[in-house]
Amino acid sequence: MSVLDVDAVSIHFGGVKALQNVSLEVGEWEIVGIIGPNGAGKTTLFNCITGFYRPTRGKVRYRGRNVSRLDVHKRAALGIGRTFQNVGLVKGATVLENLRTAQHLETEYNPWFGIAGGLNSFIEEGRITRRGRQLLALLGLSDVADTTVADLPYGMLKRVEIATVLATDPDLLLLDEPGSGMGPEEAHGLGETLLALRKQFGTSIVMIDHHVPLVTQVSDYVYCFNFGEVLAEGAPEHVRNHPEVARAYLGEEPVEGGGAEADAGTESGTAGTLPVVREEEYA
Amino acid sequence: MSTTLRRKPGKRGHAASEASTVEPRDADGADDTKALPAVAAAENGWFRPSAGGWFARAAAWVLLLWLILAVPANVLSPFDFGVSDINLAIAAVIFAIIGLSLNVLIGYAGQLSLGHQAFVGIGAFASAYVVTNLGLGFWFGVVVAAGFGAVQALALGAVSLRVTGLYFALVSLAYGTFAENSLFAVSEITGGEGGKPADRPAGFAEDQMYYFLCLAFLVLVLWLDWRLTRSKGGRALQALRENPRVAASYGIDVRRYTLLAFVVSGTFAGIGGALMAHHQQIIVPGIFDFQLALIFVVMTVVGGLRNRIGVVIGSAFFAGLGEGGGSEGGGFLERTIGLPAEFTGIVIGPFLLLIVITLLPGGIGQLIGPVKDWMLGKRFDRNAGKLKEVEVSDVRA
Amino acid sequence: MIDEIGAALVIGVLTGSVYSMVALGIVLVYRASRVFNFAQTEFGTTGLFAAFVAVELWGWHYAFGVLFGLAAAVAMGLATERLIIRPLRDSSRVTLLVGTAGVALAAIGIQFWQNNAQPIRQMPRMIEGVAGEPFGTPVTHQQVITLLVLLAVAVGLALFFRSPTGLAVQAAQQEATASELVGISVRRVSMLTWGIAAFLGGLAGVLSGPNLTFTAGFLTFGAGAALLQGFMAAVLAGMRSMPGAVLGGLVVGVVEQLGSLTLFDGVDGSRALFLFLFLLGVLLLRPQGVFVREKATV
Numbered sequence: 001m002s003v004l005d006v007d008a009v010s011i012h013f014g015g016v017k018a019l020q021n022v023s024l025e026v027g028e029w030e031i032v033g034i035i036g037p038n039g040a041g042k043t044t045l046f047n048c049i050t051g052f053y054r055p056t057r058g059k060v061r062y063r064g065r066n067v068s069r070l071d072v073h074k075r076a077a078l079g080i081g082r083t084f085q086n087v088g089l090v091k092g093a094t095v096l097e098n099l100r101t102a103q104h105l106e107t108e109y110n111p112w113f114g115i116a117g118g119l120n121s122f123i124e125e126g127r128i129t130r131r132g133r134q135l136l137a138l139l140g141l142s143d144v145a146d147t148t149v150a151d152l153p154y155g156m157l158k159r160v161e162i163a164t165v166l167a168t169d170p171d172l173l174l175l176d177e178p179g180s181g182m183g184p185e186e187a188h189g190l191g192e193t194l195l196a197l198r199k200q201f202g203t204s205i206v207m208i209d210h211h212v213p214l215v216t217q218v219s220d221y222v223y224c225f226n227f228g229e230v231l232a233e234g235a236p237e238h239v240r241n242h243p244e245v246a247r248a249y250l251g252e253e254p255v256e257g258g259g260a261e262a263d264a265g266t267e268s269g270t271a272g273t274l275p276v277v278r279e280e281e282y283a
Numbered sequence: 284m285s286t287t288l289r290r291k292p293g294k295r296g297h298a299a300s301e302a303s304t305v306e307p308r309d310a311d312g313a314d315d316t317k318a319l320p321a322v323a324a325a326e327n328g329w330f331r332p333s334a335g336g337w338f339a340r341a342a343a344w345v346l347l348l349w350l351i352l353a354v355p356a357n358v359l360s361p362f363d364f365g366v367s368d369i370n371l372a373i374a375a376v377i378f379a380i381i382g383l384s385l386n387v388l389i390g391y392a393g394q395l396s397l398g399h400q401a402f403v404g405i406g407a408f409a410s411a412y413v414v415t416n417l418g419l420g421f422w423f424g425v426v427v428a429a430g431f432g433a434v435q436a437l438a439l440g441a442v443s444l445r446v447t448g449l450y451f452a453l454v455s456l457a458y459g460t461f462a463e464n465s466l467f468a469v470s471e472i473t474g475g476e477g478g479k480p481a482d483r484p485a486g487f488a489e490d491q492m493y494y495f496l497c498l499a500f501l502v503l504v505l506w507l508d509w510r511l512t513r514s515k516g517g518r519a520l521q522a523l524r525e526n527p528r529v530a531a532s533y534g535i536d537v538r539r540y541t542l543l544a545f546v547v548s549g550t551f552a553g554i555g556g557a558l559m560a561h562h563q564q565i566i567v568p569g570i571f572d573f574q575l576a577l578i579f580v581v582m583t584v585v586g587g588l589r590n591r592i593g594v595v596i597g598s599a600f601f602a603g604l605g606e607g608g609g610s611e612g613g614g615f616l617e618r619t620i621g622l623p624a625e626f627t628g629i630v631i632g633p634f635l636l637l638i639v640i641t642l643l644p645g646g647i648g649q650l651i652g653p654v655k656d657w658m659l660g661k662r663f664d665r666n667a668g669k670l671k672e673v674e675v676s677d678v679r680a
Numbered sequence: 681m682i683d684e685i686g687a688a689l690v691i692g693v694l695t696g697s698v699y700s701m702v703a704l705g706i707v708l709v710y711r712a713s714r715v716f717n718f719a720q721t722e723f724g725t726t727g728l729f730a731a732f733v734a735v736e737l738w739g740w741h742y743a744f745g746v747l748f749g750l751a752a753a754v755a756m757g758l759a760t761e762r763l764i765i766r767p768l769r770d771s772s773r774v775t776l777l778v779g780t781a782g783v784a785l786a787a788i789g790i791q792f793w794q795n796n797a798q799p800i801r802q803m804p805r806m807i808e809g810v811a812g813e814p815f816g817t818p819v820t821h822q823q824v825i826t827l828l829v830l831l832a833v834a835v836g837l838a839l840f841f842r843s844p845t846g847l848a849v850q851a852a853q854q855e856a857t858a859s860e861l862v863g864i865s866v867r868r869v870s871m872l873t874w875g876i877a878a879f880l881g882g883l884a885g886v887l888s889g890p891n892l893t894f895t896a897g898f899l900t901f902g903a904g905a906a907l908l909q910g911f912m913a914a915v916l917a918g919m920r921s922m923p924g925a926v927l928g929g930l931v932v933g934v935v936e937q938l939g940s941l942t943l944f945d946g947v948d949g950s951r952a953l954f955l956f957l958f959l960l961g962v963l964l965l966r967p968q969g970v971f972v973r974e975k976a977t978v
Binding site for chain 1: 506507510511513514515516517518519521522525526528529530531532533534535536537540543547
């Protein structure tokens with residue numbers, strides 16, 4: 001049984017067809033890469049999978065269960081974790097605090113007991129703090145544990161974000177441009193980390209990225225999107241050498257960060273070919 | 284007991300053997316920890332004050348406790364703390380509770396309430412009704428007040444899920460006006476313009492004793508507020524205030540935690556209202572007007588949003604101004620610009636607010652940040668408590 | 681009953697014209713600065729106080745007194761823009777709201793202080809007496825003048841926003857950066873907008889004040905309270921449309937008057953209840969506003 005099954009999903013914003021009949025499958029412990037030019041609908045697909053958008057047509061199944069109409073936080077509870085293109089972190093808090101926040105579902109006490117100061121809440125707080133520190137150590141971030149997120153450089157934030165999403169204990173990890181802002185060396189290191197993480201955490205991973213070498217390095221299977229449709233799919237080498245893929249990228253070098261489908265994780269998207277969906281649309 | 288990264292291995296029922304390309308994970312999740320680097324306690328470089336430093340800090344604490352506990356009781360004190368002084372102190376403590384209530388809504392949840400006089404008033408009249416009309420005791424009255432405060436806040440919170448940001452501020456304003464003109468006009472409940480009697484509990488009828496009772500409630504509210512910010516609920520609120528999408532992706536139910544903030548705020552306000560009613564002993568509806576709501580907002584913002592101690596000091600300060608306090612300073616102002624003491628609060632207060640929000644976004648909390656950290660055993664740092672840019676501009680709007 | 685409803689309509693429209701003026705100011709400021717201006721009605725009370733001082737205490741001619749009041753309101757508006765809004769333009773919108781509330785409170789405080797000797801004042805009317813009694817309810821000349829001034833202001837604003845300066849103002853409100861590039865000073869536009877808004881607030885004050893006795897905070901929470909109603913009218917206008925603000929003010933005035941029908945005598949504070957439920961209904965059902973043209977979808 002596949003972990004994630006996106007079944008002929010279409011989503012329209014007004015007259016714009018952001019996704020058309022997109023099907024995608026992620027198997028157990030698979031790493032699936034998604035490439036494609038800016039505005040191709042990659043992040044929109046993530047928003048459909050995680051529940052920020054409801055598909056106009058089609059279904060999203062997670063471990064055989066139709067989750068198309070489930071709220072974001074309920075899908076998160078099922079084990080779908082994600083990162084955001086523009087870094088989804090609580091900027092006013094420290095890195096360790098972010099790790100604690102991300103363990104919301106792991107924190108096993110009722111919030112009211114937490115407010116009352118129940119003994120169990122203190123024990124649990126100790127436990128999730130230790131777990132948070134361990135995750136930071138795992139990603140080599142121990143030194144910045146007590147630094148406020150707003151004070152950290154962009155590349156490091158991407159790593160912190162991976163730590164936070166791992167803290168949510170996901171079975172399916174959706175990474176939106178984890179390698180943005182990184183050079184080739186760093187991107188390669190990230191690839192190693194992702195492979196190691198899969199081994200240790202046993203999660204399936206879907207990754208959007210523009211670093212084609214990174215995607216080829218780690219992915220078992222690759223989809224290439226263009227204009228809201230799947231242009232090509234298959235083994236990394238196959239997609240890489242696909243003539244259509246080359247054409248889609250022609251004249252458009254992969255651009256780092258931001259872009260037409262900029263996710264509103266931290267701020268609303270910039271102008272582009274896709275309509276900027278107001279944040280209020282998700283409420 | 285070891286901490287596990289995978290709390291429930293295989294909880295979603297996928298068999299490890301399915302993936303042949305990857306080494307199967309340990310069936311026992313606890314063993315995962317082995318792969319994790321051991322984490323040393325992050326205590327290196329911890330500042331330890333010198334003996335003199337400890338002494339100075341201890342002296343500061345003793346002074347503070349003396350001011351709060353001994354001076355109002357006229358124990359070990361050269362001052363003569365009179366009737367008006369103790370009433371001022373009681374008002375300060377009650378305002379501090381109300382300020383903390385508003386801080387939960389504005390500071391933590393990012394919801395601006397301009398109808399907080401209704402929250403407080405409902406608590407005040409609920410308790411007065413329970414004590415005077417039903418003949419039940421003060422303690423029962425406080426609980427009922429807290430309950431009513433919570434329930435009406437929950438109802439308004441439900442509205443806030445649909446009507447957000449500045450529009451919600453308008454709804455709260457209309458709600459406050461409605462409470463003032465409709466709810467508080469029902470004379471069976473509020474006793475009409477003459478007000479409703481609200482006796483103090485046995486043993487606390489004396490001003491001094493009532494002050495300590497209010498202080499005990501303030502300590503309780505401070506404890507709850509502190510635990511809120513240090514636990515699951517507070518972190519969820521921070522996440523959904525700064526970035527609701529990220530919060531949802533962590534599995535935080537935005538609605539549930541917004542309502543939680545409203546209930547906590549309403550409970551605190553209800554307690555504050557009950558204490559206010561029994562402080563004045565006859566509570567009149569006329570005081571719960573829009574101006575009071577504005578003063579609540581002003582004192583909380585001047586104190587410093589999300590800064591517990593700052594809010595307490597700011598609220599106490601405005602209680603003092605409002606109750607005709609600051610007569611020494613007032614005397615000076617009367618001589619220089621002809622400002623009588625009773626108008627000090629309403630004239631100076633708003634200007635303080637304007638100065639704070641334009642020059643000192645962290646409010647009083649930012650000012651006293653260094654002192655607070657020092658008293659808690661840290662090094663004196665002039666920049667402690669200074670707000671980061673992101674923290675200033677993250678109210679949901 | 682018919683007479684009663686007719687009277688409610690007449691009084692509603694007449695009081696509503698004050699709300700419309702307040703709402704126009706709120707909408708203008710919101711378009712320029714994205715601020716919910718809680719000082720809008722205090723521009724009015726301040727103007728009213730100034731006019732009162734000039735006419736009653738200094739013995740000026742009524743017309744000069746009114747001009748002096750309007751000048752005071754505009755001065756307060758400009759000072760607010762310069763001292764509070766501009767330094768805070770990068771702050772959160774809630775901080776800005778609290779800032780304008782602070783301006784209102786400061787004005788109210790000063791009014792209380794300066795008015796201490798005689799807290800309740802009466803401003804004489806422009807023309808004393810009753811103009812007519814439709815449905816048996818007396819309507820003063822002052823109220824008729826208020827309504828006429830509102831209509832004149834509405835036409836004036838409409839003409840202004842079609843003039844080259846007005847178009848520049850609108851451009852600057854919508855696209856600040858682009859406007860700077862083509863040489864429109866956003867700062868001056870902001871000053872201009874706040875000046876106009878304060879002028880409208882001042883008009884609301886000097887026109888509505890004489891109908892009742894007035895106290896500190898008259899237009900904010902006093903007898904002539906128009907702040908909440910002005911905001912409601914602005915909400916009906918989607919915080920954007922000026923014709924919508926005019927219409928919205930009149931509608932809010934009528935809705936509020938319907939709360940005064942003898943039918944609802946048993947309900948305490950039925951007017952406030954009506955307003956609360958009306959606002960709630962509008963925001964829950966049509967948060968984008970009622971009297972506003974649908975914005976073309978981008």
